[in-house]
Amino acid sequence: MNILFDPYKNQLLYTAIAVALLLLLKYLLSKIIRKVGVISNYNDARTSLIVRYANIAIFFIGIAAISIIWNVDFEDLGLILSSIFAVIGVALFAQWSILSNITAGVILFFTFPFKIGDKIEILDKDFPVRATIEDIKAFHLLLRTEEDELVTYPNNLLLQKGVKVYGSSAEDDGSRSL
Structure with a gap:
């Protein structure tokens, strides 16, 4: 067995150390993100989504x-990865908005x-x-208008537009602009 x-x-040994460090990093990062979620009073589902990312x-x-x-021989790996990324790139080119909405969702979690x-x-x-x-989902916000209509608004557009916050629905304490 030792011969093997x-x-x-x-x-x-290095693989075991790397796995241990990555598991520690995963644990610490999860704790930090969840603490930010609690401090900022974010929804648990929203916090879990960022932890998953x-x-x-x-x-x-x-x-x-x-x-x-x-x-690992990076020339062989590079050939395999470039082929995979070429296929994925063509597939995602038409769906670039998915990636931008996910990125915007992460930015909204930490900053807005x-x-x-x-x-x-x-x-x-055009659409006030x-x-x-x-x-707040990974790709969009669900908004309930004053006319009781349910509207979905993409996260990436939310970053591009001005937003005025009027406070929570439970307490109407004035407005603040972002």
Whole structure:
């Protein structure tokens, strides 16, 4: 049995260390994101979505680290990855808005001062909306207008437009502009 593992002793040790560090990073990052969610009074589903994005990023970092540890030939790996990314790139080119909405959702989680239940007005000359935020999803906001209509508004457009926050639906304490 030692004959099988002896040539790979260092790689196995470094892989174990890398996995342990990545699991620690995953745990700490999850704690930090959840703490930001609690401090900012964000919805649990919204916080869990950001944790999931962070876990995916850590997974790809882990794949890269293990590839380096095991001396994967990057020319062969580069050929495989370039082929995969070419196919994915063509497929996602038509769907670029999906990626921009996910990115906008992450930015909204960390930086914007509104949350579920807040009354907002989106200052858009073509489609002005004054509504209450019902939910914040990965791709869009669900807004309930004063006429009781349910409107979905893409996250990436929310970053491009001015937004006026009027406070929560429970308390109407005046307005503040973003």
